[in-house]
Amino acid sequence: MTSLQDPILVYGAGLAGHLATASLANGLGKSRPVVQICPPDHTEADAFYGGSTAPTAYNFLLGLGLSEPTLLLKSATSFSLGTQFRRWLNSRSWMQCHHSPLSTPEGIPMRHVLARLGLPLEPLLISAQVALAGRFAHPPTDPNSILSRAEYGYQFSAQEWTALLNQHLRASPARRIETAIATIEASDGVIRAITLETGETLNPCLVVDASGPSREAVLAAGGVYSSSRRVTAHAQITPTTQLGPACRIVDATATGWTASTFLQGAEHRLTVGSPQDGAPGAGFEIAPGALNAAWVGNCVAIGQACAVIEPLTPAPMMMLQRDIERLLELIPTSAGMDVERAEFNRRYREDVAHLNLFQSPILSADNAPDTAYWRDIGAQEDDPRLERKLAQFGHRGILVNYDLEPFNEEDWTILHLGQGRTPRIYDRQADQISEQDARRTLGQIKAMIDQVVPRMPPHHLYMTKLKQYLEKQNHG
Amino acid sequence: MRRFSRICILGGGSAGWMTAAAISAKFHKNEAEITLIESEQIGTVGVGEATLPHIRFFNQALGIDEATFMKSTQATFKLGIEFCDWGKLGDHYIHPFGDYGLPIENLDFHQFWLRLQQAGESRRISDYSYPILAAEDGRFQTPGQDLNQIGSNFGYAYQFDSSLYAKFLRGFSENKGVRRVEGRVTDVQLDADTGHVSTLTLEDGSQITADLFIDCSGFRGVLIEQTLQTGYDDWSEWLPCNRAVAIPCESRGELSPYTRATARTAGWQWRIPLQHRTGNGHVYCSEFISDDEATEQLLSTLEGPALADPNQLYFKTGRRKMFWNRNVVSVGLSAGFLEPLESTSIHLIQEGITALIELFPVTEISDLDVDEYNRRMGLNFERVRDFLLLHYVATQRDDSEMWRHFRAMTLPTSLQDKLSAWLSRGYIPAYEFGVFLPPSWVAVMLGQNLFPKQYDPRIDRFELSDIQSRLEAIRRQTEHAVQSTPKQADFLKRYGAASETPPHVAGSL
Numbered sequence: 001m002t003s004l005q006d007p008i009l010v011y012g013a014g015l016a017g018h019l020a021t022a023s024l025a026n027g028l029g030k031s032r033p034v035v036q037i038c039p040p041d042h043t044e045a046d047a048f049y050g051g052s053t054a055p056t057a058y059n060f061l062l063g064l065g066l067s068e069p070t071l072l073l074k075s076a077t078s079f080s081l082g083t084q085f086r087r088w089l090n091s092r093s094w095m096q097c098h099h100s101p102l103s104t105p106e107g108i109p110m111r112h113v114l115a116r117l118g119l120p121l122e123p124l125l126i127s128a129q130v131a132l133a134g135r136f137a138h139p140p141t142d143p144n145s146i147l148s149r150a151e152y153g154y155q156f157s158a159q160e161w162t163a164l165l166n167q168h169l170r171a172s173p174a175r176r177i178e179t180a181i182a183t184i185e186a187s188d189g190v191i192r193a194i195t196l197e198t199g200e201t202l203n204p205c206l207v208v209d210a211s212g213p214s215r216e217a218v219l220a221a222g223g224v225y226s227s228s229r230r231v232t233a234h235a236q237i238t239p240t241t242q243l244g245p246a247c248r249i250v251d252a253t254a255t256g257w258t259a260s261t262f263l264q265g266a267e268h269r270l271t272v273g274s275p276q277d278g279a280p281g282a283g284f285e286i287a288p289g290a291l292n293a294a295w296v297g298n299c300v301a302i303g304q305a306c307a308v309i310e311p312l313t314p315a316p317m318m319m320l321q322r323d324i325e326r327l328l329e330l331i332p333t334s335a336g337m338d339v340e341r342a343e344f345n346r347r348y349r350e351d352v353a354h355l356n357l358f359q360s361p362i363l364s365a366d367n368a369p370d371t372a373y374w375r376d377i378g379a380q381e382d383d384p385r386l387e388r389k390l391a392q393f394g395h396r397g398i399l400v401n402y403d404l405e406p407f408n409e410e411d412w413t414i415l416h417l418g419q420g421r422t423p424r425i426y427d428r429q430a431d432q433i434s435e436q437d438a439r440r441t442l443g444q445i446k447a448m449i450d451q452v453v454p455r456m457p458p459h460h461l462y463m464t465k466l467k468q469y470l471e472k473q474n475h476g
Numbered sequence: 477m478r479r480f481s482r483i484c485i486l487g488g489g490s491a492g493w494m495t496a497a498a499i500s501a502k503f504h505k506n507e508a509e510i511t512l513i514e515s516e517q518i519g520t521v522g523v524g525e526a527t528l529p530h531i532r533f534f535n536q537a538l539g540i541d542e543a544t545f546m547k548s549t550q551a552t553f554k555l556g557i558e559f560c561d562w563g564k565l566g567d568h569y570i571h572p573f574g575d576y577g578l579p580i581e582n583l584d585f586h587q588f589w590l591r592l593q594q595a596g597e598s599r600r601i602s603d604y605s606y607p608i609l610a611a612e613d614g615r616f617q618t619p620g621q622d623l624n625q626i627g628s629n630f631g632y633a634y635q636f637d638s639s640l641y642a643k644f645l646r647g648f649s650e651n652k653g654v655r656r657v658e659g660r661v662t663d664v665q666l667d668a669d670t671g672h673v674s675t676l677t678l679e680d681g682s683q684i685t686a687d688l689f690i691d692c693s694g695f696r697g698v699l700i701e702q703t704l705q706t707g708y709d710d711w712s713e714w715l716p717c718n719r720a721v722a723i724p725c726e727s728r729g730e731l732s733p734y735t736r737a738t739a740r741t742a743g744w745q746w747r748i749p750l751q752h753r754t755g756n757g758h759v760y761c762s763e764f765i766s767d768d769e770a771t772e773q774l775l776s777t778l779e780g781p782a783l784a785d786p787n788q789l790y791f792k793t794g795r796r797k798m799f800w801n802r803n804v805v806s807v808g809l810s811a812g813f814l815e816p817l818e819s820t821s822i823h824l825i826q827e828g829i830t831a832l833i834e835l836f837p838v839t840e841i842s843d844l845d846v847d848e849y850n851r852r853m854g855l856n857f858e859r860v861r862d863f864l865l866l867h868y869v870a871t872q873r874d875d876s877e878m879w880r881h882f883r884a885m886t887l888p889t890s891l892q893d894k895l896s897a898w899l900s901r902g903y904i905p906a907y908e909f910g911v912f913l914p915p916s917w918v919a920v921m922l923g924q925n926l927f928p929k930q931y932d933p934r935i936d937r938f939e940l941s942d943i944q945s946r947l948e949a950i951r952r953q954t955e956h957a958v959q960s961t962p963k964q965a966d967f968l969k970r971y972g973a974a975s976e977t978p979p980h981v982a983g984s985l
Contacts, residue, residue, distance in 0.1 A: 029937030063582070107537075329903070333930035339900040342893070346905070388848075395844045398834065403908040425838050429502060 002205045012210030013038035014046045015158045016303030018165035022064045025172040027328045034174040045212045046158035047235035050311020051261035052080045052248050053153035069470045075160040076263035079246040080153045081131035087251045089365035094418025095128035098151035099410045105441040106433045111397045115426035121417045126150045131247035135456040146448040155261045184220040189297035209301040218301040227289025229376040234271045234283030243460035256373040276372035294348040295341045315355045318406045357386045358407045397423035480687045480837040487692030488514025490638045491808025491825045493645035498829045500652035501538050510654045525748045525755045526735040526819040529631035546973035548644045550751040551636035553616045553733045555607040560738040564872045569923030572607035574630030575915045577950045590931035611734040615961040627957030635748045664703045672803040689804045697810040707797035715793040717743050721771050722757035722787045726780030733964045741876035751975040759815050764878045781982035799853040800846045820860050859910035862891040870924040902928035
């Protein structure tokens with residue numbers, strides 16, 4: 001039996017470990033002791049978080065005391081309006097942008113109007129057009145401005161954010177020990193003691209395993225990780241003199257895919273493939289998959305310790321953020337932790353399933369290259385919930401939603417239409433407005449976008465000016 | 477290919493006319509030819525007089541003026557439901573349409589209240605709820621624009637005469653081109669190839685042929701059950717009440733902006749104050765009380781003289797196995813029945829109509845549409861069922877056979893998990909799709925004395941004195957907002973929603 005008076009122990013010094021420690025220290029204050037064990041360099045796989053976030057990261061980081069000015073001035077962070085899938089499977093390319101709810105002409109969902117008129121969505125998405133034009137400006141709050149419909153996240157370097165958080169944590173009430181774990185003593189699925197290489201032994205109330213794909217603590221507690229394939233990942237950093245676009249660019253290759261992330265002063269390129277097709281360079285191997293239960297006994301795995309999701313979209317960072325939020329909502333109130341464990345695992349399984357629902361159709365194609373990576377993808381089992389989503393949209397543009405999905409209706413609409421999934425029939429409500437009126441309404445949206453985008457500054461120029469302004473304001 | 481345009485609605489109560497109004501408003505007259513068949517001889521159940529805030533969006537979507545609608549239906553505003561004698565005899569609480577207090581640093585208000593309560597704080601959580609305090613004092617005004625401000629962070633619904641609502645919507649629908657046919661169905665013809673309903677024959681020999689039939693025929697389910705034999709999932713195992721007796725009476729006292737549900741020995745009794753009368757009814761389980769006793773309990777507790785004879789109703793709690801079967805969609809009581817403890821009858825009609833409009837057939841009925849409709853409605857019904865059952869099992873009562881029955885019951889896992897999480901730490905496992913979100917669960921659990929052992933540990937980062945002063949500030953703000961709210965009767969007049977006819981008096985009808 002553990003005691004609630006014992007410390008909550010976070011194991012890991014990468015992005016997940018630091019974010020979890022900062023969140024716990026912030027959320028619990030001095031009411032519960034938090035100890036972070038920081039093993040030496042353990043963070044190579046953090047590149048697999050993908051370097052981009054969803055718009056929700058803004059509030060999440062702000063809640064930890066990391067404001068946007070701090071991110072921009074003290075790291076190479078840049079803005080992200082989404083992910084451009086360029087030269088993707090089936091010769092598709094689309095901008096998977098972040099967007100607030102789409103316009104509804106006469107109350108009719110945009111997708112039905114588009115289906116009726118046979119028009120594409122992308123020219124009507126302000127965030128897509130801004131990103132594709134290489135421009136950026138903060139969305140204003142004035143709802144009359146078309147730019148107010150854009151949403152943004154960040155492009156970032158996991159290594160830099162880790163360093164920033166490391167500095168930030170120095171002022172937190174969490175105790176931090178820079179050493180590795182020597183032994184983990186577990187019995188009956190409960191971690192009783194952790195002995196450090198310094199010789200110190202800690203008796204934790206709760207262990208938060210943020211050790212990445214090694215997931216040492218949760219495996220010691222009896223966790224079971226399921227994965228049917230391995231991939232290789234190679235991260236490469238190329239210095240640049242000018243900041244690239246406010247979006248990631250992802251390309252399919254014969255043996256996998258590559259993603260370019262554009263930061264201040266550098267382009268980060270991640271190349272993902274299968275070890276069987278030959279390593280793309282010096283990199284690391286990682287097994288996409290998930291723990292059957294992320295909370296085992298008194299050990300909770302977060303980030304890559306519980307689930308490895310390919311960073312095609314901001315999904316891995318969305319998962320990490322949700323892991324931490326879920327944990328904070330369920331800090332144990334009793335040594336048994338039965339309620340917390342059951343609820344955490346229920347929500348965890350839903351989140352993993354929902355994120356995979358979104359990424360699966362991106363990776364699937366009838367004519368994918370006949371290489372190990374794409375064969376492995378093709379061998380994945382289909383989720384009936386995804387089949388329902390695809391069938392309903394293909395039938396008549398219905399968006400099937402499940403409880404509390406991380407990707408919202410706009411994300412799914414952009415994905416479906418971006419992948420060329422056109423509804424066979426459109427909703428007859430779309431006939432309630434005349435074709436002329438519908439074309440006029442959509443034409444007005446497009447005209448506004450065409451007018452606004454060329455007037456916006458390039459991403460690099462906006463960043464330079466913004467930083468000058470922030471420095472003058474003594475931010476950061 | 478020919479468009480799917482001929483729609484026949486069978487039944488003209490709230491369900492039938494709400495469906496007719498919504499479809500006729502959504503589709504042009506030349507896109508949908510709508511016929512509604514109803515018989516004045518059959519009458520309607522008409523007990524769904526209290527609603528949930530969602531009804532406002534339904535009316536708004538139809539472009540209905542609120543004051544005109546309220547005046548026409550003798551409606552009053554509703555801020556919640558008062559539950560009496562549910563946790564234990566003598567208890568009462570209001571389940572409000574809105575959260576308690578305001579979140580503090582993104583943490584739920586009720587967690588702070590639990591912390592104070594465990595420290596011996598004696599104030600009711602209701603003292604931090606604007607809609608509760610306003611309801612208790614008979615006050616009402618529509619919320620302001622900023623929904624994060626105390627005094628505006630609440631929802632409201634209506635209490636109305638459902639037969640007048642049906643009449644109101646009939647006028648609306650007929651203006652939109654809906655054809656009303658008076659008559660009773662004597663024969664239903666099925667298409668020999670598809671098994672779809674093709675034609676209804678009325679007692680005068682006339683026939684109505686349609687592509688899609690919407691069965692709003694009430695408990696009988698003339699098309700969905702009597703004709704297609706769709707089947708019914710009986711939920712009496714969890715919600716055993718199977719009868720009701722309803723009776724209107726003269727209004728007495730101040731016009732209260734809330735519905736009351738009082739627990740009885742073998743069921744519960746509703747009181748719904750309208751402008752011209754008060755609606756009353758007793759829902760009960762025939763296994764635990766006779767019809768005569770149930771009627772006597774009801775009559776003996778009326779606040780004023782009865783305005784009509786008692787109306788006896790029989791039902792079985794549950795849902796149709798398929799809400800949409802072949803070319804028949806069941807809406808209202810033909811789709812299923814869940815006792816109106818939380819005013820969900822009209823809401824479930826609204827959910828059915830909304831889903832039907834989104835999945836409306838274009839040229840043919842697709843299995844995909846049917847499947848999705850049934851999935852959505854199944855989820856709605858199940859989630860309402862769990863919430864209703866909560867009221868019966870979150871209790872300390874054991875003073876009658878019915879209450880002892882509930883105390884011995886094995887609960888659905890979905891409900892048991894919620895109760896465990898709540899009792900352990902005041903946590904509500906959330907879902908997105910379903911009418912009752914966490915604040916409603918919190919209201920019922922606390923209202924019925926289910927106090928968690930612990931609270932969210934994050935609250936401990938605040939000093940107790942800090943929590944006390946923050947909550948006291950919220951309470952004072954709430955109290956102040958209520959004091960500046962007019963009495964409901966005054967607001968109705970000012971709003972142009974007051975009835976122009978005098979209240980009903982016994983013997984004058």
